[in-house]
Amino acid sequence: MANYLQEIGEVSKIKLHGHIDASIAPALMEELKPLIAQKDKIKKLVFYADELEYIASAGIRAVVFAKQKLGGKVQVYLIGASEMILDVFKMTGIDKFLTIQDTFAE
């Protein structure tokens, strides 16, 4: 396990780290499954990205997948992402549907 999933609750937390490329993204998807199984209790999903060094489209797809499975009422946050990481999110237009912050503020 890559240990991305930190907490499941009203505010659920995912800690993204290292390189999330096509070979790693399936492990992230796998860790999202127990979270999605408890989607009724989740109000906010927080992706911490301060230790994320690289993300490819496979990683972006995992974020989209989580948002789609959790439904429109769940607010999704991206916290502490570097400019390089944000750049990839912006190019795909996904940034418009995320709350982007340096540190998590409810």
Place this chain on the structure above:
Amino acid sequence: MLHCKEFPSKREFLPQMLTEITGEIKKYFTDDKWINRLKVCAEEILVNIIDYSGSEKIFISCDFLAKEKTLHFEFVDEGELYNPLEEVPEVDIDAEMDVRQIGGLGIFLYKTIMDKLEYHCDDGKNHLLAYKKLV
């Protein structure tokens, strides 16, 4: 310069391929954002070949066209003939996230980032060429 360097078309060799390609990119690009963008492009192209072409090998070239101040990449595989530039639906980046198509993002990214992309088949091989002018 990389000239037709051969790699096994397998996921476990992806980091090695990207290390070689990134090394070439860094000779000409100094902005971390652009180095990262071009690395993302290379990964998207390579993953498509590895996952879908059925080729056992990938041949990678990367050189700098001094006159045009352009970095040029060529990816060659021996898999099923397929033009990735033609057969993929466009991604609507303004679409609501809840109705987003989850596929096609990778190709969308390298179509967006690169200045020019060309595909041709030659001797039964797929050739994908990508060009990026210095920024």
